[in-house]
Amino acid sequence: MEKKKKPGKAISTLLIGTGIGAAIGVLLAPNKGSKTRGDIANKAKELAKRFKEKKAKG
Secondary structure, eight states: OOOOOOHHHHHHHHHHHHHHHHHHHHHTTOHHHHHHHHHHHHHHHHHHHHHHHHHHHO
């Protein structure tokens, strides 16, 4: 019998791996925490803006 893969499990595994990688990256970052948090906030705003623009286009 062939097992069917569940897409939800793959997505959750991906998200967990991404979270672990992000946490390690923040811990090993060469910048101060306040600068790193600011950089993350700015990047999140930029990504949200791009998403809204793409959603508006199509």
